[in-house]
Amino acid sequence: MMLSEDTERLSRLVPLLPKLWDWYRANARALPWREPSTSPYAVWVSEIMLQQTQVATAAPFYERWMERFPTxxxxxxxxxxxxxRYWAGLGYYARARNLHRAAKDLLASYEGELPSDVKALLRLPGIGRYTAGAIASLAYGIPAAVVDANVERVLCRIFGVDGIPSQAATARRLAxxxxxxxxxxxxxxxxxAMMELGALVCSPSDPACGRCPLSDACHAARxxxxTDWPRRRAAKRQVRTAHASAxxxxxxxxxxxxxxxPHGLWGGMWELPRRECAAGEAPVQTAERALREVVGLRATIGAELHTVRHAVMHYAITLHVLRASEPEGDASPLDxxxxxxxxPRQALELPLASPQRQALERLAAMQHLAG
DNA sequence: TTCCCGTCCT
DNA sequence: AGGACGGGAA
Known part of the structure; x- marks a missing residue:
């Protein structure tokens, strides 16, 4: 799947790789999962947390997690x-559910050990091509390649890859x-080293080619x-939606x-009964419907207590929180x-996604003020 | 407000 | 191939 121009450029790049490794040894960030004592399990946990999540965000979660779930x-x-609860605030909650599921699978099939084989790793829930390669190479020294967004960016720039990386042919070429x-x-x-180079030097919007150990073999640097590489598909337009909670x-x-x-948006997490506002539906109607459809209660909806703004993907969500009173019927788990x-204070101990946490924090503050 | 990012499902 | 799935930083 390589092009002939790739072979040519590879032969110029390979002799520079020792410079890349030296650069990494001198400049790698000291991160909690880079301790020499890091177990394969710890590598796995860190890689899952780092999916779609910045290093600085993941680090404190990682520390808390490893203290509570060391094996x-x-x-x-x-x-x-x-x-x-330990994942709450990190988002993409399927990652935590898959981690938990996979841990059970590992106990059942591998005596609690993480396999070193890429094929076996790929069979575990939540582990795809990138994470399987990362665990195999970082934890076990298996010569597997990884292409995360950093590597993708570095390769597209060095090789002047004009295809869109998400398209199959270009993905194969990068692999x-x-x-x-x-x-x-x-x-x-x-x-x-490749990933760290992408993170620290070959950054998305402000690459420091002057500090790059590979710039002599880089197409984009000349x-x-x-930043014209990697090529991107046009961004999806923002969609605004409103939700109401009672x-x-x-x-x-x-x-x-x-x-x-345990699936879909905020799967497995706790919240105030909530529904998305239908077209033309006022939050007060939505909140009434939420109580009815989620727990089977009819109630009177009162004042709007507050509004939380939240972004999910290309959705801009406005969450309206309304007071409800005079419930009729018995609450039962319909949806x-x-x-x-x-x-509200006790609720803050439950697994809550970020907007729900904000809403409960404000309810707790309100109650505190009311005495 | 815009940008960034792996896996799973369809 | 494309959409669903969050949260933080720029």
Whole structure:
């Protein structure tokens, strides 16, 4: 899948690789998962956390996680609810559910050890091509290639790849290039060096070609604007949506919360009963419908307590939180997997996605002010 | 407000 | 091939 021009440029690039590795040894960030003692399990956890998530965001979550779930066995034996609590705020909650599921699989099939074989790794939920290659090479020294967004950017610039990386042919070309570069004796070092180069030097919008150990072999570095690579598809237009949640309080100060089914947006997380506003539907109607459809209660919807803005992908979500009162009927879990009453302060201990956490924090503050 | 990013499902 | 899935930084 390589082009002939690729072969030519490879022969110029390979002799520079020792400079890349030296650069990495001198400039690598000291990160918690880069301790020499990092277990394959810890490499796995860090790689899952780093999917779609910045290093600075993931680091404190990683520390807390490893303290609570230091081994595959600790993770597998913990309840999903607690696992999600440790993930709350990181987003993409399927990652936590898959990690938990895979830990159970590892205990059942591999005596709790992470396999070193890429094919076996790919069979675990939540592990795709990138993560399988990362675990194999970083944790076990297997010469597997990795193409994450950093590597993709570095390769597209060096080789002047004009195809769009998400298209199959271009993806295959990038995979072939990455594979051709992996040294059999130090795949982990090389892969981390490529990713670190992308993160620290060959950055998306402000590449520092002057500091790059590979710039002598780089196509983009010799052009007016190295940031023309990688080529991108046109961005999707922003879509605005509104959601409404009902805050139904009991006289003891507790509020009704529901746990979502373990799939889809905010799967497995707790929240105030919520629905997306239909076209032309006012938040007060939506909140009424949410209580009815999610827990089977009819109630009177009162004042809007507050508004939380949140971005998910290309969606801009406005979450309206409205007070509800005078419920009729018994609350039952119609469109949720569990339901409970808790004070807003207690609710903050549950697994909550970020906008729900904001909403509950403000309810807790309100209650505090009310005495 | 825009940009950035792996895996799974369809 | 393309959409769903979040949160933080620029």
């Amino acid at each position: 595959v066995r600790d993770l597998a034996s913990a309840p999903l609810e607690e696992v999600l 072939a290039l990455a594979e051709a570069l992996v040294p059999p004796d130090a795949p982990g070092l090389h892969n981390q 052009t007016e604007s190295p 805050a139904l309080f009991r006289s003891d100060g507790s509020v009704l919360l529901v746990r979502r089914a 949720c997997v569990a339901l409970r009453w808790a004070t």
